[in-house]
Amino acid sequence: MRFKKLLLIPFLLIWIVISCKGENENKPLKKENTVEAEFVRVVDGDTIVVNLNGMQEKVRLIGIDTPESRVNKRAFIQEKETGKNVQEIVELGKLAKEFTASKLKPGQKVYLEFDVQQRDKYGRLLAYVWLDDKTMLNKEIICNGYAYPLTVPPNVKYEEEFRECFRQAREKGLGLFKGE
Template sequence: MFRYLFLFGAMIMLLVGCQTSEGGELQGTVVNIVDGDTFDVNIQGMGDERVRPIMVDAPEICHQHDPPECEPEPYGDEATEFATEVLLGETVYLEQDESERDQYDRLLFYVYVEEDRMFQEMLLEEGLAEVAVFEPDVRYEEEFYEIQEEAQEDGKGMWSE
């Protein structure tokens, strides 16, 4: 009897796991842009969450809470404008890698604007971010470096100088 209960429980866990992984990405609407690589998403079932796209680092801008001597990095404003144009008010699909959150409690995701168009790739293509690898989240490392290299060769965005 115990063996059958164990097998039944294992089958249930397997089915639940399959449902999560086969369409298990989260979906939400971008409600606020902080800068080129940080924004708030109203995630279905979770509410508003701050999201940090995995493996890209856009130039920094100055915020109201920054000290007066803060100087934005070159192309920080352009990266923020790009994120606003592409993401604000749009539905995004969120794919997790290994880590759930960063040290600032932001959720870490690969962010898709369409189901097959990743925001990180778009930023890199425009030269508005560079690859930033933090293990164990390295799923698209090779692809991202290839995109960055092409933007560098083409002198796009921050690679134009």
């Protein structure tokens, strides 16, 4: 009799693990310092607009920097930094913007994870943006080669992951690095 009970324990444990796994799969991402928002539109490759508590907010994705998608002051700075002309930068910026837009749909739920500093000097929210499938948008963009790492302390939580993704994307010639 005791032997039969012992045989039952592994099956019971497997059943518990399987049923707990299924329970969490459809639940939204719940992390510390995270709020739910509704995606509205893409501004450029590293900036989106969300509806948060009934207000539209611009969100700058922490830890990444995409080329500018229009001619502006920052595009000329990137020209000096990269050695590419402004038109090339804007074309690459449009590719980055398209990639970001391909990951989002208007009305989609997103989850904003904040780091130490929550707003930049322009009043934009600073966040790591998580999707329902538990992927981080910031990381997807840089891992697919559409951004450079940009570390602005004190927001450094995923700095090493982003640098490694950037290195691999560049090595593989992904995104902006095709043909380099």
